Amino acid sequence: METVLFILFGAIAVCGAIMVVTRKSPMASALYLILTLFAVAALFVLRQAHFLAAIQVIVYAGAVVVLFVFVIMLINVPEDRLPVERATTTRVLGVIAAGFFVLESAVLARRYWMPKGPAAEVGTVEAVGRALFTDYLLAFEITSVLLLAAVIGAIALAKRKT
Amino acid sequence: MMTGPLFDIAVAVARIAVFFAFCFGLVVVMTWVERKGAAYIQDRRGPNRADIFGIRAWGLFHPLADALKFLFKEDFIPDNAHRLFYQMAPMFSLAPAILGIAIIPFGPDVTVMGRTIALQIADLNVGILYLFAVSGMTVYGVVLAGWASGSKYPLLGGLRSSAQMLSYEVSMGLSLLGVFMVFESVRLSQIVAGQGGLLFGVLPKWGVFVQPLGFILFLVAQYAEANRTPFDLPEGESELVAGYHTEYGSFKFSMFMMAEYLHMVVGAAVVATLFFGGWQVPYLGGAGFLFPGGFAVAVPPALVLLLRLGAFVAKVVFFAWLYVWVRWTIPRFRYDQVMRLGWKVMLPLSLLNIFATGLIMLLLKG
Numbered sequence: 001m002e003t004v005l006f007i008l009f010g011a012i013a014v015c016g017a018i019m020v021v022t023r024k025s026p027m028a029s030a031l032y033l034i035l036t037l038f039a040v041a042a043l044f045v046l047r048q049a050h051f052l053a054a055i056q057v058i059v060y061a062g063a064v065v066v067l068f069v070f071v072i073m074l075i076n077v078p079e080d081r082l083p084v085e086r087a088t089t090t091r092v093l094g095v096i097a098a099g100f101f102v103l104e105s106a107v108l109a110r111r112y113w114m115p116k117g118p119a120a121e122v123g124t125v126e127a128v129g130r131a132l133f134t135d136y137l138l139a140f141e142i143t144s145v146l147l148l149a150a151v152i153g154a155i156a157l158a159k160r161k162t
Numbered sequence: 163m164m165t166g167p168l169f170d171i172a173v174a175v176a177r178i179a180v181f182f183a184f185c186f187g188l189v190v191v192m193t194w195v196e197r198k199g200a201a202y203i204q205d206r207r208g209p210n211r212a213d214i215f216g217i218r219a220w221g222l223f224h225p226l227a228d229a230l231k232f233l234f235k236e237d238f239i240p241d242n243a244h245r246l247f248y249q250m251a252p253m254f255s256l257a258p259a260i261l262g263i264a265i266i267p268f269g270p271d272v273t274v275m276g277r278t279i280a281l282q283i284a285d286l287n288v289g290i291l292y293l294f295a296v297s298g299m300t301v302y303g304v305v306l307a308g309w310a311s312g313s314k315y316p317l318l319g320g321l322r323s324s325a326q327m328l329s330y331e332v333s334m335g336l337s338l339l340g341v342f343m344v345f346e347s348v349r350l351s352q353i354v355a356g357q358g359g360l361l362f363g364v365l366p367k368w369g370v371f372v373q374p375l376g377f378i379l380f381l382v383a384q385y386a387e388a389n390r391t392p393f394d395l396p397e398g399e400s401e402l403v404a405g406y407h408t409e410y411g412s413f414k415f416s417m418f419m420m421a422e423y424l425h426m427v428v429g430a431a432v433v434a435t436l437f438f439g440g441w442q443v444p445y446l447g448g449a450g451f452l453f454p455g456g457f458a459v460a461v462p463p464a465l466v467l468l469l470r471l472g473a474f475v476a477k478v479v480f481f482a483w484l485y486v487w488v489r490w491t492i493p494r495f496r497y498d499q500v501m502r503l504g505w506k507v508m509l510p511l512s513l514l515n516i517f518a519t520g521l522i523m524l525l526l527k528g
Contacts, residue, residue, distance in 0.1 A: 027244075027306075050286065051291070061298070069306075070321070073305065
């Protein structure tokens with residue numbers, strides 16, 4: 001049962017990701033991105049990482065992609081006037097990167113195909129909270145300082161008069 | 163006698179069916195309450211003409227007449243619209259509203275045929291975070307409708323709503339942190355169980371008494387998330403015709419309507435659950451009432467269950483009515499006022515609430 005669900009959501013995630021980069025309409029890409037994020041959240045749930053799944057949907061599908069969509073709406077380029085990509089260098093680099101990605105995934109998949117047995121209770125709200133405020137407290141605090149710096153930086157940039 | 167897995171499936175299906183029917187039934191009634199409430203607040207009679215065989219029943223058949231009207235209207239797609247996205251938008255709006263129903267505990271555990279059954283469709287580990295996750299998806303329905311209609315007013319409505327919903331989502335999440343801290347859980351079932359005790363031996367330990375500021379902030383944020391007056395800028399009819407659903411007609415329009423009312427019902431249920439004890443009745447324990455001062459009244463278990471279910475329904479109905487009441491009492495904000503309130507008042511206050519809650523808890527535990 002778990003394997004069936006894993007393959008199902010894995011397939012949805014991969015197909016969605018391919019659609020994100022191949023669709024011509026930016027809005028369609030954004031919607032496929034939501035689908036992919038949801039499928040990945042489902043994979044997290046399969047490994048008992050409930051907290052991660054909820055945060056994935058809240059932060060990425062619920063906030064980050066909304067900002068993408070917001071920008072797409074604001075710019076609102078008609079589909080027949082979208083710029084045609086001609087950058088050959090980018091494509092060549094893209095193909096090389098894709099090759100590396102496939103190789104790496106093959107190596108990883110051979111070693112860790114799928115975790116065996118029931119997942120440990122590390123992904124629940126309680127477990128994640130405890131880990132964050134005990135073992136990883138320093139990393140947690142440093143991250144929050146980093147985010148604060150980013151917030152201040154964003155405000156400083158937005159307020160600058162040119 | 164049913165066996166294990168079959169019994170579980172039957173229970174799951176029954177729970178979903180009952181609570182789903184309750185929520186949608188309330189949605190239908192709410193469309194009537196909204197129009198009737200508006201009428202009485204504005205000193206009118208309101209809808210009272212629809213009848214079946216001459217029986218008018220205070221206009222209660224109007225929701226039925228509305229539904230039939232929506233079903234038989236022409237299903238129209240504007241020329242400028244992106245056909246696929248235009249048709250997807252109402253579904254994006256309604257689906258998250260329906261998903262939200264799943265985590266509301268609508269009654270205490272009951273024992274049927276020797277098994278304990280929780281009266282909640284899914285008691286998730288992430289609890290209320292699930293609700294944030296699915297309700298965060300509603301914005302796509304609005305945004306997509308605004309964008310795909312291929313018309314100016316819906317686009318403006320969609321833009322307004324995406325900014326508004328993102329802004330108030332932050333305060334909504336932060337305003338609940340105090341509740342999580344006090345009841346030490348994000349699980350709705352445990353938050354409700356935690357509200358069964360007494361505060362200073364007199365007051366029921368309801369969220370509203372331990373988190374008064376959190377309650378006000380959450381209520382306001384919820385009205386903004388549901389796009390209800392005074393936050394209905396995305397569809398402000400005096401400026402934007404009807405905002406994001408201007409170009410929608412027939413059943414697609416009614417899906418937006420259903421989504422809005424379902425949000426009200428689920429929102430009312432969440433407020434009742436987090437801040438007003440959910441199905442808890444003050445001073446009522448498993449064996450009967452025990453009032454402060456030692457005065458006790460024995461109540462049979464079946465009646466206790468009924469009282470608790472009734473209390474939940476009454477609380478939900480009251481908060482659903484509050485949406486209507488507020489809508490026809492308070493005028494709409496200006497857009498810059500909405501943004502200023504969200505970022506410069508709600509956000510600092512919710513942070514203050516977290517800090518104060520932490521401080522008080524620290525002092526009390528000593």
